[in-house]
Amino acid sequence: MQCHEGLQICCIVIHCACMFLFLDNHVITFKEEGVWNYSTMLIREDLGLLVLGAREAIYALDINDISVAKSKVPWKVTEEKQKECTSKGKHPDIDCRNYVRMLHQMNDNLMYACGTNAFSPTCDYITYGDGRLKLEGNQEDGRGKCPFDPFQRSSSVMVDQDLYSATSLNFLGSEPVILRTSPIPLRTVFKSSWLNEPNFVYMDVVPESEDSPEGDDDKVYMFFSENAVEYDFYNKLVVSRVARVCKGDMGGQRTLQRKWTSFLKTRLDCSLPEPSLPYIIQDVFHVRHKKWRKSVFYAVFTSQSSTDLSSAVCAYNVTDISEVFSRGKFKTEVNVEMSDVKWVMYNGELPVPRPGACINNAAKSAGIMRSLDLPDKTLQFIRDHPLMDDAVRPITGKPLLLKRGPLLTRLVVDDVSASDGQSYPVVFVGTENGYVQKAVNYDGEMHIIEEVKLFQNADPIDVLRLHQNQVRKTGTGYRF
Numbered sequence: 001m002q003c004h005e006g007l008q009i010c011c012i013v014i015h016c017a018c019m020f021l022f023l024d025n026h027v028i029t030f031k032e033e034g035v036w037n038y039s040t041m042l043i044r045e046d047l048g049l050l051v052l053g054a055r056e057a058i059y060a061l062d063i064n065d066i067s068v069a070k071s072k073v074p075w076k077v078t079e080e081k082q083k084e085c086t087s088k089g090k091h092p093d094i095d096c097r098n099y100v101r102m103l104h105q106m107n108d109n110l111m112y113a114c115g116t117n118a119f120s121p122t123c124d125y126i127t128y129g130d131g132r133l134k135l136e137g138n139q140e141d142g143r144g145k146c147p148f149d150p151f152q153r154s155s156s157v158m159v160d161q162d163l164y165s166a167t168s169l170n171f172l173g174s175e176p177v178i179l180r181t182s183p184i185p186l187r188t189v190f191k192s193s194w195l196n197e198p199n200f201v202y203m204d205v206v207p208e209s210e211d212s213p214e215g216d217d218d219k220v221y222m223f224f225s226e227n228a229v230e231y232d233f234y235n236k237l238v239v240s241r242v243a244r245v246c247k248g249d250m251g252g253q254r255t256l257q258r259k260w261t262s263f264l265k266t267r268l269d270c271s272l273p274e275p276s277l278p279y280i281i282q283d284v285f286h287v288r289h290k291k292w293r294k295s296v297f298y299a300v301f302t303s304q305s306s307t308d309l310s311s312a313v314c315a316y317n318v319t320d321i322s323e324v325f326s327r328g329k330f331k332t333e334v335n336v337e338m339s340d341v342k343w344v345m346y347n348g349e350l351p352v353p354r355p356g357a358c359i360n361n362a363a364k365s366a367g368i369m370r371s372l373d374l375p376d377k378t379l380q381f382i383r384d385h386p387l388m389d390d391a392v393r394p395i396t397g398k399p400l401l402l403k404r405g406p407l408l409t410r411l412v413v414d415d416v417s418a419s420d421g422q423s424y425p426v427v428f429v430g431t432e433n434g435y436v437q438k439a440v441n442y443d444g445e446m447h448i449i450e451e452v453k454l455f456q457n458a459d460p461i462d463v464l465r466l467h468q469n470q471v472r473k474t475g476t477g478y479r480f
């Protein structure tokens with residue numbers, strides 16, 4: 001089976017299989033007997049491959065027919081590692097295996113992969129040549145890049161050969177971190193005001209230095225949910241967040257040494273007309289535009305109350321997010337009564353340069369050329385106030401799509417340009433019971449117009465990617 005030119009395809013991964021769903025609802029599946037937990041994919045258009053990470057193996061599938069594995073490389077835990085893991089009370093077959101959880105492109109033929117390796121995360125380089133995948137055997141410590149626990153979510157992005165990763169740093173999974181592995185490694189401060197039992201969902205870079213009159217820097221945005229510090233609530237309340245760091249951050253000199261000086265976070269709002277607990281973010285898709293100011297993040301959320309089976313899709317302008325960080329108010333901690341603290345809007349004067357801002361033209365003209373030159377006052381402020389006061393609101397002020405019933409797990413968005421020159425987003429969502437649904441925008445609201453059931457057993461969709469064949473169709477390819 002050959003792909004038709006210009007067709008969009010959803011790539012889907014569940015525990016037991018990887019598949020392509022074509023627009024005409026035709027499905028191709030890849031599955032190897034006895035191999036489970038397909039959980040990561042990397043599309044290498046240049047090599048004609050879909051690189052697929054599973055439990056103890058990595059595959060190179062033919063992108064024109066993914067049912068064919070061109071090459072496979074095993075990546076097993078050693079017996080010794082497995083024993084060590086079992087002796088710490090973990091299950092030999094469920095926990096103490098190597099789950100490949102991260103795959104990134106480095107340069108032409110080089111890729112970087114990390115696996116949980118029996119609760120001892122490890123990374124390695126992979127090459128592809130002469131039709132063969134090869135694990136280089138240059139094992140590197142994977143702590144902070146890949147989770148210890150195969151059931152924990154994590155997120156990462158490779159930006160100019162620097163790896164940004166959001167995961168947990170320790171065996172217990174209790175030390176969350178957002179790390180940059182680079183000549184100057186940086187990480188988050190270990191404080192609950194920075195990260196409070198987070199669940200990392202997505203991250204990506206936005207080239208905000210392009211066409212920036214202020215001489216701004218590129219940013220890496222991350223999306224996650226975590227326990228809120230800012231609400232009075234009788235028990236744990238989870239909120240959705242977007243955070244960002246500047247690409248050029250080098251940490252501070254004394255304060256925030258080897259830590260982010262530009263880490264800011266805020267609440268991501270996707271609330272319903274009727275009052276409810278905040279919805280929890282599950283997945284994000286970045287609709288990139290040639291001009292970054294027109295880029296949009298779509299996100300899928302689910303209800304946090306176990307009695308309410310409902311999901312929502314909200315969309316956010318990159319500029320609205322960026323605005324909250326560059327001009328919004330901060331939150332600050334105040335002591336109320338004995339030992340209780342409350343987070344309220346900070347109304348005092350801000351140190352200069354503005355805490356959390358990238359090193360821009362204004363900072364440079366004041367002699368601050370790198371984050372290392374930032375004054376202690378700015379650094380101390382950001383160390384204690386990473387949270388912004390304003391939430392980021394969705395584009396139309398409300399969810400684009402609201403759905404009751406089986407929860408939505410993942411989404412991808414295709415921006416289709418129609419014959420009238422306008423572009424229309426088409427959203428594909430995966431569900432917890434193995435469906436892919438297609439929704440289109442109609443008068444500012446999305447409607448599900450079609451769905452495909454992919455599996456006999458109702459497995460949740462874990463990864464969903466959009467793949468476009470090189471020849472991009474214009475206009476009328478869609479039949480709604």
Ligand SMILES: *[C@@H]1O[C@H](CO)[C@@H](O)[C@H](O)[C@H]1NC(C)=O
Nearest residue numbers: 015016036037094099150151
């Ligand atoms: C691996 O796959 C098996 C079979 O589908 C599933 O029961 C198990 O929970 C998966 N493990 C992880 C870590 O996802």
